[in-house]
Amino acid sequence: xxxxxxxxxxxxxxxxxxxxxxxxxxxxxxxxxxxxxxxxxxxxxxxxxxxxxxxxxxxxxxxxxxxxxxxxxxxxxxxxxxxxxxxxxxxxxxxxxxxxxxxxxxxxxxxxxx
Numbered sequence: 001x002x003x004x005x006x007x008x009x010x011x012x013x014x015x016x017x018x019x020x021x022x023x024x025x026x027x028x029x030x031x032x033x034x035x036x037x038x039x040x041x042x043x044x045x046x047x048x049x050x051x052x053x054x055x056x057x058x059x060x061x062x063x064x065x066x067x068x069x070x071x072x073x074x075x076x077x078x079x080x081x082x083x084x085x086x087x088x089x090x091x092x093x094x095x096x097x098x099x100x101x102x103x104x105x106x107x108x109x110x111x112x113x114x
Contacts, residue, residue, distance in 0.1 A: 066105040070094045080105045 008016075065078040070093050077090050081103045087093045093101075098113040 068103045070097055070099055070101040070103070072099060078103075084109055 065080070068074075068078050068081050070090070072090070072094055074090055077088075077093060081093065082088055084103065085093055085096070087096065096112050097110055101110040101113075103110065
C-alpha cells in the first residue's frame with residue numbers, strides 16, 4: 001500500500017519546528033534578562049547613591065599665572081608672556097631670551113640674550 005501524499009514538504013516542517021524553537025528560546029532569554037536586571041537594580045539600590053563623576057575627579061580651578069620661566073619642557077606659554085614679548089611660541093621665546101629667563105606679570109621683560 002502506498003502512503004498518502006503529504007501537504008507539507010520537509011522544508012516547511014523544518015521551518016515550522018525552527019520557528020517554535022526560536023520562540024521558546026527567545027522567551028526564556030527575555031525572562032532570564034529580566035531576572036538579571038532586577039538583581040542588578042536591587043544591588044545598586046542596596047549600595048546607595050554613588051558620588052557624581054564630576055565630584056570624584058574634579059581638578060582645582062586654574063589659577064592666574066603671574067610668573068613663568070622660559071623652559072623647553074614647558075607645556076604652554078601664558079598669555080601675559082605672549083602679549084609682553086609679541087612672540088607666540090615657546091621656542092621663539094627661549095631662542096630670544098634664553099632658557100631660564102623669568103617673566104613676571106606687570107614687571108619689565110628680562111634682558112634678551114646676546
